[in-house]
Amino acid sequence: MGYTNSPLVVYTKLSPNHSGQRTHSIDRITPHCVVGQLSAESICGCFTSTSRQASCNYGIGTDGRVSLCVEEKNRSWCSSSNANDQRAVTIECASDMNEPYAMNSAVYSSLIKLCTDICRRNGKKKLLWLGDKNKTLNYVPAADEMVLTVHRWFANKSCPGNWLYARLGDLAVKVTAALGGSSSSGMQASSLKNLSEAEAVAKIGPLFTANQKTTGILACVSMAQFILESGYGKSELAQNANNCFGMKTSLSGNSWSGSSWDGKSVYTKKTQEQNDDGSMVTITADFRKYSCVEDSITDHAAYLLGAMNGSKKRYEGLAGCTDYKKAVQLIKDGGYATSHTYVQNLCSIIERWNLTQYDVAKASEGTVISGWYRVRKSWQNAASQKGAFHDLAYAKQCADVNPGYFVYDPAGKAVYPEVKANCPYAVRVSISDLNIRKGPGTNYAKTGQYTGKGVFTIVEEADGEGATRWGLLKAYAGKRNGWISLDFAKKL
Known part of the structure; x- marks a missing residue:
């Protein structure tokens, strides 16, 4: 195919560190944290030396400006995975230097725009975040789909940091919306009916990020109830639960006192929620109206916030609640779900998402x-x-x-995580030409020195490319640029 580069680029400094033209078409985007509040120019500067043996396609500087380091047609060296980099556009983003490696609003805004542009030029209408390594790597994207992957799936690294990792669902939703496509947030109810519970969770889970800004922990609870009570999924838990979200035409067991039902699709009741100034606002909850999952979840959250029991709120305390366990208990105490088993099942579904x-x-x-x-x-x-x-x-x-x-x-x-070895310890090297590298992996440059034969002290271990395990030599501990393959060393 004919590859192009982003028109958002304001600075170009091409790196020599790449493998030439890709062997796979572009269907992934892998955003990284550069671990430093660098400019667009400085990010390119990180990859100009061949000794670095690393690169990326694009960089986003701390002011949001975009630079080009490796053309999109070529495979960059960025994700510790040949297979991923052959099909992914890789982006290094300016970030803080410590976990969670936060990025400022200018960087994040540019990331959304750049991902949108990459998708559009490559004929994609959707950006997907599946949130699971095995599911993502085994997923075959449709012709109009782009998939997000992360560096930490291929190496013992935190990249892209927990700040961005927690926002990848939001990134996917915003990019897809900008493309005019239908993301998981616009998912049709009928598309979930034949899924297992776990599959339904994986599809609905990303909606949490889109909702949490307005409904907080309540959105988490509402989505769990949606799966539990809508009849989605093949599990006994989903099949046998009350169906109060309108997937059946019968209202049996789901009566909502004071509500109206048109016999077809709309199940409505007006409830009242008190504003901070003491005035009352009317909320209409149309549980059975929506084919869009997110709208139905949002509407359900509105009901829980506004439902009254006489002059008191039925679920007092939910507004602004940040404690998941407390939110579930408030709903139980308010009479929505009196069964302890129901509450357990509710908790189990939310846990699958790892939202709490x-x-x-x-x-x-x-x-x-x-x-x-x-x-x-x-x-x-x-x-x-x-x-x-x-x-x-x-x-x-x-x-x-x-x-x-x-x-x-x-x-x-x-x-x-893997418990670190009981360092320091001694090893014997029996070859004269064991390379010393600047980092734990063959993707790091050689120092130009060899250990020679002898006994050496290892002060730290790490995973990395090219060896079962890498060890840091004591003499280099301060500079951290003296790593050897432990495949050629015998522990004493």
């Missing part, structure tokens, strides 16, 4: 539930627990945003 961390075992009043991955500072310190997850991937995500926490399997064994 919630220990369902604890919620079940001491019942031990097998198969949970728990996120704690230590296995013995149960009070430190951040959450419990059936899905290991979600448990890892929870640990990633809580430094110092580990994922423990049901037996209490730490399984993530």
Whole structure:
């Protein structure tokens, strides 16, 4: 195909570090954090030396200006993955130097515009964020779809940082809207009916980011109820729950006192919510009106905020609530869901999204539930627990945003992140030409020196390309540019 470059570029300094023309058409975008509040020019400057052995297609400087480092037609060296970089446009974004590697509004705004431009020039109408490594890498995009991937999926890195990682759903929604396409936020209800519960969660989950700015934790609860009660999915939990979102024509068991029903699609009741000044505002909730999932969720949230019980709000305390567990309890206490099993199921669905961390075992009043991955500072310190997850991937995500926490399997064994080796320790090198590199991987430049044969001290280990494990030599610990492949070293 004929490749083009973005007209948003204001500075070009082409890097020699690339593999020539791509072997795969562009269907991914991989945004990175550059770890520094750099200008567009400086980002290009990072990749002008061949010794760096790294590059990117575009850079976004701290003022939002865009630079071109590697033309789109060529594969950059950016994501620690040949397969990903062959099909992805890679973007380095100016960021803070420490986790969560936050980006300012100018950078984020330019990222949205640049992603929109990349999609449009490559014939894409949708940008997707699936939020799961395995699902994304196994996903075959349609001809009009572009998919977001992240560096941390291919290397032991935080990139693009938790600040941007948490906003990738929002990025996908905004770009798709700018393209005039239909993102998950415009998903039709009928498209979910035959999905499993887990698949429905994956499709609806990104809507949370779009809603949280206006409804906060309430949107999280509302989406869980939507899946639980709408009949979506093949699970027993979804199939047998009350169907109050109007996927059935019958109102049996779903009567809403004082409501009206047109017999076809609209189920309406006006409720009142008190403003800060004491005045009352009328809210109309049309549960059965919408084919768009997000609209129905938003409308349901409006009802929960406005429903009255006489002169009092039925769900007092929901407005502004930031505690997920408290929000669920308020809805239960307000009479919406009196079953403890219902509340447990509600919690389980939200947990799948990893939108909050919630220990369902604890919620079940001491019942031990097998198969949970728990996120704690230590296995013995149960009070430190951040959450419990059936899905290991979600448990890892929870640990990633809580430094110092580990994922423990049901037996209490730490399984993530990998516990660092008991450093320092000694190794013997029996070859004379073992390269010393500037970083842990063959993608880092050689220092031009060799260890020679002998015994050496390793002070740190790391994963990286080209070896099972890399070790940092004690003599280079201060500069951190003395890494060797431990495949050629024997631990003593």
